[in-house]
Amino acid sequence: MKIVLENLTKKYPNQNRKIKTEVTAVSDMSIEIPDGQLVGLLGPSGCGKSTTLNMICGLEKPTSGRIYFGDTDVTELPPEERGVGMVFQSYALYPHLTARQNIMFPLQNFRGEKKLSRSELEARAEEAARLVQIEQFLDRKPGQMSGGQQQRVAIARALVKMPGVLLLDEPLSNLDARLRLQTREEIRRIQRETGITSVFVTHDQEEAMSISDFIVVMDTGVVQQIGKPQSVYDDPVNLFVAKFLGTPQINVFDGTVKAGKLFIGDEAVLDVPGVPDRDVTVGIRPEGFVPDENGVLTCNLHAIEVMGRDTSVVAAHPAFTGHEIRAIIRSDERPEGSGGTVRFNLKEKKVYLFDKDSGERIRF
Amino acid sequence: MDKNSWKPWLYLLPALVFLGIFMVYPLFDVMMYSVEEGYNSASQTFYGVGKYNYSYVLRDPYFLQALKNTFILVIITVPLSTGIALLISVGLNSIKPLKELYQTVYFLPYVTNTLAVGLVFMILFKKTPYSEGFVNQIIGFFGAGPVDFIEGPYWAKMFVMCFYTIWVVLPFKILILTSALASVNPDYYKAAKVDGTSPGRTFLRITLPMISPMVFYLIITGFIGAFKAYSDVVAIFGTDLNAAGMNTIVGYVYDMLYGDSGGYPSYASAAALILFAIVLTITCINLLISRKTVHYT
Numbered sequence: 001m002k003i004v005l006e007n008l009t010k011k012y013p014n015q016n017r018k019i020k021t022e023v024t025a026v027s028d029m030s031i032e033i034p035d036g037q038l039v040g041l042l043g044p045s046g047c048g049k050s051t052t053l054n055m056i057c058g059l060e061k062p063t064s065g066r067i068y069f070g071d072t073d074v075t076e077l078p079p080e081e082r083g084v085g086m087v088f089q090s091y092a093l094y095p096h097l098t099a100r101q102n103i104m105f106p107l108q109n110f111r112g113e114k115k116l117s118r119s120e121l122e123a124r125a126e127e128a129a130r131l132v133q134i135e136q137f138l139d140r141k142p143g144q145m146s147g148g149q150q151q152r153v154a155i156a157r158a159l160v161k162m163p164g165v166l167l168l169d170e171p172l173s174n175l176d177a178r179l180r181l182q183t184r185e186e187i188r189r190i191q192r193e194t195g196i197t198s199v200f201v202t203h204d205q206e207e208a209m210s211i212s213d214f215i216v217v218m219d220t221g222v223v224q225q226i227g228k229p230q231s232v233y234d235d236p237v238n239l240f241v242a243k244f245l246g247t248p249q250i251n252v253f254d255g256t257v258k259a260g261k262l263f264i265g266d267e268a269v270l271d272v273p274g275v276p277d278r279d280v281t282v283g284i285r286p287e288g289f290v291p292d293e294n295g296v297l298t299c300n301l302h303a304i305e306v307m308g309r310d311t312s313v314v315a316a317h318p319a320f321t322g323h324e325i326r327a328i329i330r331s332d333e334r335p336e337g338s339g340g341t342v343r344f345n346l347k348e349k350k351v352y353l354f355d356k357d358s359g360e361r362i363r364f
Numbered sequence: 365m366d367k368n369s370w371k372p373w374l375y376l377l378p379a380l381v382f383l384g385i386f387m388v389y390p391l392f393d394v395m396m397y398s399v400e401e402g403y404n405s406a407s408q409t410f411y412g413v414g415k416y417n418y419s420y421v422l423r424d425p426y427f428l429q430a431l432k433n434t435f436i437l438v439i440i441t442v443p444l445s446t447g448i449a450l451l452i453s454v455g456l457n458s459i460k461p462l463k464e465l466y467q468t469v470y471f472l473p474y475v476t477n478t479l480a481v482g483l484v485f486m487i488l489f490k491k492t493p494y495s496e497g498f499v500n501q502i503i504g505f506f507g508a509g510p511v512d513f514i515e516g517p518y519w520a521k522m523f524v525m526c527f528y529t530i531w532v533v534l535p536f537k538i539l540i541l542t543s544a545l546a547s548v549n550p551d552y553y554k555a556a557k558v559d560g561t562s563p564g565r566t567f568l569r570i571t572l573p574m575i576s577p578m579v580f581y582l583i584i585t586g587f588i589g590a591f592k593a594y595s596d597v598v599a600i601f602g603t604d605l606n607a608a609g610m611n612t613i614v615g616y617v618y619d620m621l622y623g624d625s626g627g628y629p630s631y632a633s634a635a636a637l638i639l640f641a642i643v644l645t646i647t648c649i650n651l652l653i654s655r656k657t658v659h660y661t
C-alpha cells in the first residue's frame with residue numbers, strides 16, 4: 001500500500017507550563033512512499049522520527065496535514081482501523097504470554113465476521129513464526145528468549161494480521177553489533193518476501209543505508225533530504241546531511257574561494273569554476289584523500305592506523321574544524337611517514353562546498 | 365573461604381537474636397501454655413499436659429461466635445476492598461488533571477487514627493436519644509424505618525463492621541495499586557491499541573497480569589489483616605464485644621487474657637494457635653493458587 005504524508009506537522013504543548021511556546025516535533029513533512037518499499041527514516045535523537053511513526057500508525061494525532069494509505073485518507077482513523085503492524089523499540093512483548101500467545105494476540109481481537117477459529121489462529125501464528133524462523137521457540141516466554149529472538153517474535157506479532165503497512169521504531173537498538181547486522185538482513189528478507197510497505201526508523205545511518213530502498217534524513221522535525229541511500233551520500237544537499245551520513249564522518253574545513261580556486265589555509269586545493277569569491281565550509285569525505293608527495297593539501301601527520309583492507313590516516317590542519325582529520329586510503333597507497341607531514345591530492349567528487357552560515361550546498 | 369564461614373552468621377546475629385527473643389521464644393511459649401491443663405497464673409502451676417484447652421475453646425460459644433464473625437468479615441471485606449481499590453486505582457490512573465490531589469485525598473484515611481475514624485462511624489451510624497444518626501436520616505428519606513446499627517440486629521452490626529473495615533484498608537491498597545498501574549510499560553498499551561484491543565480485554569489480558577504480583581500481595585496481607593481484626597471492632601462497638609456479639613478471634617484472645625472474664629492464658633494461647641493454623645492454611649492455599657495466576661517477570 002502506498003503511503004503519502006502531506007504537510008504533516010505535530011506540535012506538542014511545552015512541558016514547562018510557564019513557557020507558552022510549543023515544541024514542534026515534526027514540521028511540514030511531505031513524503032510519498034511507493035507500494036512495497038522499505039524506507040529508512042533517519043536522524044539524530046529527538047528529531048521527530050518516533051513522532052512521525054506514531055502519526056502514521058494513529059497513536060498521535062497530527063496538528064495539521066494529512067496521511068493517506070493508498071487513496072484513503074486515514075488521518076482521522078483510530079489505529080485499529082488503519083491496519084498497521086508496529087514493532088516497538090522495546091518490543092513490547094507481553095511478558096506473561098508465550099511467544100505463540102503473543103503472536104496470536106492481535107488475531108484474537110478480531111470480532112464478528114473476521115473472528116478466527118482456534119485452528120485458524122494456530123495456523124496463522126505458525127505461519128508468521130515460520131516467516132521469522134522462530135518455530136522452535138513458540139512456547140517460550142519473552143524472558144526465556146534472546147534479544148534477537150524476542151525481536152523476531154515482535155515482528156511476527158506485527159505481521160500476523162497481514163497489515164498493509166509495517167512500522168519499525170528502532171527495532172535493532174537493543175541488539176549487539178553482530179546480531180544487529182544479522183537481524184537487519186532478516187528484516188530486509190521478510191520485507192521482500194511479504195512485500196509490505198515498511199517504514200524503518202533508526203538513528204544509525206549505516207543501518208538505514210544498508211537495507212532501505214530510499215532514506216529520509218530528518219533534523220529537528222524537518223526533512224532534509226529524500227533519496228536512494230547512495231545518491232544521498234554522494235550528493236548531500238547540506239552540511240547536516242553530509243555530516244550525518246558516513247563513517248568515519250566527513251572532514252570539515254574552513255575555506256575560501258578566490259578567483260575560481262578553493263583555498264584551504266594558504267593552499268589552493270581545487271578548481272571551483274563558477275563559484276563567486278567568498279568564505280565557505282569545505283567537506284571532504286575520508287575516501288576523498290589521495291596521498292601524494294606533491295599533493296595540494298599539507299597536513300600534520302598524527303598516526304597511521306591499519307585496519308586490514310584499508311588504512312586510516314589521522315592528521316591535523318589549522319583550518320580543520322573538528323578534532324582530527326581521518327582519511328581512508330587503500331593499504332598499498334600508504335604514505336611514507338616523512339617528517340611529521342603528509343600531503344594529499346583531493347578527489348573532486350568527494351569534496352563539497354557549503355554556505356558558511358546556512359550550511360546549504362554550493363555546487364560547482 | 366572457610367576461615368570466613370563464621371562471618372555471615374556474625375552479620376546475621378543481631379537479627380537472629382531479636383527474632384529469637386521476640387518471635388521464636390514467644391511462639392514456643394504460647395505453644396507450651398496451650399497444652400498446659402489447669403494452669404494457675406498465681407501459683408504458676410498446672411496439672412498436666414493435653415489437648416483439653418483446645419477442646420474447651422472449640423466448644424466455647426463465645427469463641428464460635430468470634431470465629432463466625434471473623435470469617436464473615438474476612439470473606440466479605442478482602443475481595444470487596446481489593447476489587448473496589450482496583451476500580452478506584454484504574455480510575456485514578458486514567459485521569460490526568462488533579463491526579464495528585466485525588467491520590468492524596470484517597471490516601472488520607474490511612475494516616476488518620478483508627479479510633480478517630482471509629483468515632484466518626486459511630487456518629488454516622490449510632491442512634492442516640494436525640495438523633496437517629498446520619499445514615500438513618502438518609503434511610504428515612506427513602507422511606508425505610510430506622511435501623512440501630514450499633515446495638516441493633518446482627519446483620520446491621522456486621523454491615524457497619526464490614527463497611528468500616530473496607531474503608532480503613534482501602535487507602536493502602538489504592539496506594540499500592542496506583543503505583544503498580546503506573547509502572548506498567550506504556551508500550552504495552554500502545555501495542556494493544558495498534559492491534560485494536562478492546563479496553564476490557566486490555567485490562568484483563570494485559571493490565572491485570574502485569575499488576576498481579578501486587579494484587580496477590582494485597583490479598584495475602586488483606587486476609588492476614590482481616591483475620592487479626594480487633595482494634596477496628598473496639599473502635600465501633602466498645603470493649604465489651606462478647607455482649608455485643610461482635611467479638612473476633614483476636615478479641616477473644618484478649619478477653620481470655622485481660623478481659624473481665626480473663627486470666628486464662630492457656631485458653632488464650634489455644635485460641636491464638638487456632639488462629640495461627642487458620643491463617644497459615646489460607647496463606648498456603650493462596651500461594652498454591654497464585655502459582656497459576658500470578659506472573660512475576
Ligand SMILES: Nc1ncnc2c1ncn2[C@@H]1O[C@H](COP(=O)(O)OP(=O)(O)OP(=O)(O)O)[C@@H](O)[C@H]1O
Pocket residue numbers: 012013015023024025043044045046047048049050051052203
Ligand atoms: N508527548 C510529548 N510531549 C512533548 N514533547 C514531546 C512529546 N513526545 C516527543 N516530544 C518532543 O518531540 C521531539 C521529537 O521526539 P521523538 O520521540 O519523535 O524523537 P525521535 O526522533 O524518535 O528520537 P529518538 O531517536 O531519541 O527516539 C523531541 O524534541 C521530544 O522532546
Ligand SMILES: [Mg+2]
Pocket residue numbers: 049050051169
Ligand atoms: Mg524514538
